[in-house]
Amino acid sequence: MASITKLTLCLVFFLLLSFPLTLSSPLHLRSSKNAPRFLADFSRTINNSRPLKYSKYRYETRYFDQILDHFSFSDLPTFRQRYLINTEHWVGSGQLGPIFLYCGNEGDIEWFAVNTGFVWEIAARFGAMIIFPEHRYYGESMPYGSREEAYKNVTTLAHLTAEQALADYAVLITELKRNLSAQACPVVLFGGSYGGMLAAWMRLKYPHIAIGALASSAPVLQFEDIVPPEIFYDIVSNDFRRESVDCFNTIKKSWNVIASEGEKNDGLLRLTRTFRFCKKLETADDLSNWLSSAYSYLAMGNYPYPSDFLMPMPGNPIKEVCRRIDSCPDGTGILQRIFEGVSVYYNYTGTVDCFDLDDDPHGMTSGWDWQACSEMIMPFASSKNTSMFPAYDYNYTSEEELCLENFHVKPRPTWITTEFGGHGFKSVLKTFGSNIIFSNGLLDPWSGGSVLEDISDTIVALVTEKGAHHLDLRPATAQDPDWLVDQRTAEVELIKGWLEEYYEKRKATFDL
């Protein structure tokens, strides 16, 4: 058996990326770097270290010369935006074949493409073209020619924003349609997690470009004080409590045990051994963060069937974590129970001998770190009473300080709601906007920041009690429970309705 090396760490990243809205635990070590983030690191590893397994989806890879700053006329170089395209099912522009556009999020677009089976699976029955454009500053879509140059400093990173990414998609699809004489072909947007936020925002900001959007697990309301900052960790905690109150309590108690153990003589060494780290822990907080991350990812990936791609996890993994924690022989210490439990996440196959906490201690490692320090300012806190995590309050001032220190950027904490809305979302959209599906699973901690009620007849919420992070977008499996099949059926029906309405209106216009 191998120790966890950099290569296996890549595997961890692969897994983490399966829940793109990853969250490094903002426990004690709360730096902007540990604020909610995606894992752009992944985008550097996918091509170098591992071929994609999911070659069952065929696509052509193309590149588009994209403007770096859509909203100003600075004399900046263009960059090559990558996009994946599949036209094999497309019925063509003559029949107004629809175009399914997935709003690429924070990572290599090939990874999102192969993990968004839903879009590929429904394209044939709609006669749809499929396009997966890559988000700027991720994967191969690097301004200034290379990742190194693009991530060099605040000036080069300046244009990594959601608005610019949306404009990229708008310009790309407009140009593509023009080249195909497909201007009249309806575009339907898809996106999961941050990609879901982009899909919803794009439908709202560019209704002339897309007729509707499926925004899966999109926490568009996780800003300012729109939802309570405790909601994320409360949901993670509830995911554990619903499996076992004992399990919840064991975890809740563990933090103090870890902290006090860490303060004892040789305590860190004992913690290192109990949790089988390859190198000695430097602080007890490192362990707490490592555990906290695992719990959050387990909650996001709390799927009803085993997800065995890249990094194996059982179905209902939290049930398994709690089973292991609870079923230790009487007299087993808390720390040993925690280790048994978290191994479901970090070592389900049992092939890992020791774990590595290696991480880049310097900022700027991932694009999401930057985004989380500039415009994606999502407040998080942990409730003393309802969370199983250590309690802490949200402190914007210290977040800002860390962003200034690490990234030399001053966050704009109220910008996203100014630009995209959020406050009074429901009442604003009741008479404005249409054709958005907000799909969520209530086990997903990000559902707390999403839209869980119908806003109007055409802006609807599809909520499953037992779903996790954008489960609906994943490829169909034989083990899919009925409620998941039903959710996807409802989505297909709604999309069908948007398209039918579009064609009818067009026909009516031509008949006039």
Added chain:
Amino acid sequence: MASITKLTLCLVFFLLLSFPLTLSSPLHLRSSKNAPRFLADFSRTINNSRPLKYSKYRYETRYFDQILDHFSFSDLPTFRQRYLINTEHWVGSGQLGPIFLYCGNEGDIEWFAVNTGFVWEIAARFGAMIIFPEHRYYGESMPYGSREEAYKNVTTLAHLTAEQALADYAVLITELKRNLSAQACPVVLFGGSYGGMLAAWMRLKYPHIAIGALASSAPVLQFEDIVPPEIFYDIVSNDFRRESVDCFNTIKKSWNVIASEGEKNDGLLRLTRTFRFCKKLETADDLSNWLSSAYSYLAMGNYPYPSDFLMPMPGNPIKEVCRRIDSCPDGTGILQRIFEGVSVYYNYTGTVDCFDLDDDPHGMTSGWDWQACSEMIMPFASSKNTSMFPAYDYNYTSEEELCLENFHVKPRPTWITTEFGGHGFKSVLKTFGSNIIFSNGLLDPWSGGSVLEDISDTIVALVTEKGAHHLDLRPATAQDPDWLVDQRTAEVELIKGWLEEYYEKRKATFDL
């Protein structure tokens, strides 16, 4: 009597600004500088040379530290955005008093404030606060500390765009409301001409910030091939033809006469004398452009009553132009007739002895020149058959060359429709968006690029047959015809409806 000096030229600018979407004739001398533009020059003169006459509107002048680039995180200096505010009628945040926000356009905001009497006149009955924020790069709202610095080069001008201006308004009003604890107070947008375009776009892009928009004479469709490029000059021409076919024909014939006269020995001298220029004409084209501008401005300002502010014009000025052209004694030459006619525009009071063609031959003189060379790419052409102007086709390539040459900027001719829509505007907005009034007068040549039909129950067109450029926004006068009074009444009723709906929905939410 005085000759036209630089001071009196300022007066001309004042008048021109009464039709903010001014259009330098794109006749022979079609450079980006002569593309449709506003007159930012004015913004330099208002405070220096002339006090505002319309002090009957009281407001406080305030400044707001505004972010220069909302869509990127470049480390740029903030700038002082000026805004005018009046709260004397505001019923306060406790009563959810509405906020009327005029979207400042391409000039000094004080000028727009005093020429938008409608907003001031209706504020009291709505208990509304009034805000006139100034458009960036105009008036006193200069990035980089001064006009000279802001207009220095392509880098400093880069952030003069409509999207940035809209974001300015969004950030300003959000911050202002927060400071006043007025977050729940509904905002209604107003704007005329380019300001009307901004108002409509802002309602579409920021529905969470404003509940509705009155977009007066807003040519949101004057892009690409959405409307025929000939429409502007066709409408100007029709304005003349409806008064007199002879007049139309005289003007139509005059261009060749001018051109051939200009080619003769001493022809330019004779033209100079006939048209009483202070200095000798350098080309016959200069004269043609001078005339062409006048006809276009006469059409925009073809109001039913004398508009005597700053530069006097009679009511129905085109009727007067044609009366003079047609009523010359038999045997009067074409050029003399044209001179008599155009004097209605350039010298109605008869106090000007000679005219001055002085103009800055170098680009970068006005912000609108820049905007027209970067994103506001509006195609114009003149039809051989239906226009009274010299025929010409739209030639994008030469426009681009001139923009590159004069401003070192490459235009983005498809960007505005990508960002704001335009193609299929009606069908897109039929089920998307609400609460926009597109008001137009059909005598206004800009009406050709605006929305003249109802799009839905809540996106409506208010069209008057005899109205000119955003006449409805002007202060009420005793001579207002019934159709104008009716148009304004309809606007007030619609705005009232938006507000009532807002209050009802809010009440319903609180009653739940």
